[in-house]
Amino acid sequence: MSEQPEPIRLGISSCLLGEHVRFDGGHKRDAFLVETFGRFVEWVPVCPEVELGLGTPREALRLVRTADGIRMVNTRSKHDISDAMRAWAARRAEGLAKERLAGYVLKKDSPSCGMERVKIYADGGMAEKQGRGLFADALMERFPQLPVEEEGRLCDPRLRDNFVERVFAFVRVRALFEGRWTVGDVVRFHTAHKMTLLAHEPAIYDELGRMVATAKGAERAGFAARYRERLMDGLARLATTRKHTNVLMHMAGHFKTLLDGDEKQELLTTIHDYREGLLPLIVPITLIRHHVRRHKVEYLAGQVYLDPHPKELMLRNHV
Numbered sequence: 001m002s003e004q005p006e007p008i009r010l011g012i013s014s015c016l017l018g019e020h021v022r023f024d025g026g027h028k029r030d031a032f033l034v035e036t037f038g039r040f041v042e043w044v045p046v047c048p049e050v051e052l053g054l055g056t057p058r059e060a061l062r063l064v065r066t067a068d069g070i071r072m073v074n075t076r077s078k079h080d081i082s083d084a085m086r087a088w089a090a091r092r093a094e095g096l097a098k099e100r101l102a103g104y105v106l107k108k109d110s111p112s113c114g115m116e117r118v119k120i121y122a123d124g125g126m127a128e129k130q131g132r133g134l135f136a137d138a139l140m141e142r143f144p145q146l147p148v149e150e151e152g153r154l155c156d157p158r159l160r161d162n163f164v165e166r167v168f169a170f171v172r173v174r175a176l177f178e179g180r181w182t183v184g185d186v187v188r189f190h191t192a193h194k195m196t197l198l199a200h201e202p203a204i205y206d207e208l209g210r211m212v213a214t215a216k217g218a219e220r221a222g223f224a225a226r227y228r229e230r231l232m233d234g235l236a237r238l239a240t241t242r243k244h245t246n247v248l249m250h251m252a253g254h255f256k257t258l259l260d261g262d263e264k265q266e267l268l269t270t271i272h273d274y275r276e277g278l279l280p281l282i283v284p285i286t287l288i289r290h291h292v293r294r295h296k297v298e299y300l301a302g303q304v305y306l307d308p309h310p311k312e313l314m315l316r317n318h319v
Contacts, residue, residue: 007042008040008041008102009041009099009100010042010102010103010104011043011045011096011103011139012044012045012106013028013105013110013151015027016028016030016033016034016105016151017030017043017045021047021049022057023049023058023059023061024057025057030105030154032154032160033151033154036313037313039312040312041103041167044099044101048085048088048089048113048134052081052084052085052088059074060075061073061074061081061111061112062111063118063120063131064120065120065122070082070120072085072111072112082134085134086134089112089138090138092138093138093142096142101143102168102170103146103149103163103170104143104149105148105151106136106148107150108150108151108153109152110133110136111131111133111134112135112136113133113135113136114136115132115136115148115150118133145170145232147232149163157315157318157319158239161316161318162236162238162239164313165308165309165315166232166236168308169196169235170232173189173228173232176189177227177228183216186215186227187212192303193304194303195250195303195304195305195306196235196303196304196305197231197234198243198247199247199305200235200236200239204230204231204233204234204237208227208230211226211230212227245271245274248274251288251303252267252288255297258291258295258297267287280318280319281316282314285305289306
C-alpha cells in the first residue's frame with residue numbers, strides 16, 4: 001500500500017477561518033482561504049490574544065511608540081502587555097517548528113498579527129502605518145524563508161498567485177533536501193524550476209546555477225540550506241508581465257521547427273495579447289501546454305512553470 005502524501009500545513013490567524021476570536025467577539029472569515037485554498041491545505045489556527053489569555057470579547061489593543069520602544073497597550077486602560085506578548089510569541093513561534101508549516105496567512109492591521117503597515121501611535125495620538133504585529137514579528141524572525149502573507153494583500157491576484165506558488169515550491173524544495181538527495185536530483189530540480197525562476201528573478205536563477213555546478217564538492221547541509229534560502233528569496237520577487245512574456249517567448253522558441261506558420265502566428269499573437277493586457281496568463285500557458293503534449297517536448301513538459309499549483313485555484317486566470 002502506498003503512503004498517503006503528507007498534508008500541506010499552513011498557519012493562519014484563527015479569525016480568518018471564521019472563529020469568533022476578535023476583540024469584539026466577531027470574526028473575519030475569508031471565503032477564498034476557507035472554501036477554495038482550504039481544499040488543498042490543512043490549517044493550523046493561531047490567535048495570539050486569545051492564546052495569551054485575554055478572552056473574548058476584550059478591550060482593543062494598539063501599538064504605541066515610547067522611549068522604551070514599541071509597546072502593546074490597551075486602548076482605554078493603557079495597560080501594557082508588551083512583555084507578556086513578546087515572551088508568548090517567541091514560545092509559540094518555536095512551537096510551530098513542530099507543525100512543519102509550508103506557509104502562513106496573517107490578519108492585516110492587527111497589532112499582534114499584522115505583517116506590515118500596522119498603525120503605531122505616538123504620544124500625541126497620531127498614527128503612522130509602519131509597524132508589524134508582535135506575533136508576526138516573532139514568526140517571521142523564526143522562519144525567514146517561510147511564505148507569509150496577509151489576507152488583505154491576497155485580494156491582489158498577482159500577490160495571491162505569488163504566495164500560493166511559493167507555498168508549493170517550499171513543499172517541493174523541503175522534500176528534495178529531506179530525502180537522500182544526490183547532485184543529480186538537485187540538477188533535475190533546478191532544471192525543472194528554470195522558467196519559474198526566470199519569471200521572478202533571473203539573477204537568482206543564475207546564482208543558483210553556479211551553486212549547483214559546484215555542489216559535488218560542497219558541504220551538504222550548508223549547500224541545502226543556502227539553495228533553499230536563495231530559491232525562496234528569488235520566488236519572493238514578484239513576477240512581472242515583462243518577465244512572464246520573456247519566459248513565454250523563450251518557451252515558444254522550442255517549437256521553432258515543430259509548428260506550421262499559422263500555429264506559430266497564433267502562439268505569438270496570444271503572447272503579444274497577454275503582454276498588452278488583453279488576455280490573462282493562463283491563455284498562452286494553456287496553448288503552450290497543448291503544443292508540449294502534442295509534440296512531446298520533454299524539456300518543457302518538466303517545467304514547473306506550466307503547473308505551479310492546482311488548476312482548480314484558477315490563479316492565473318486573473319494575472
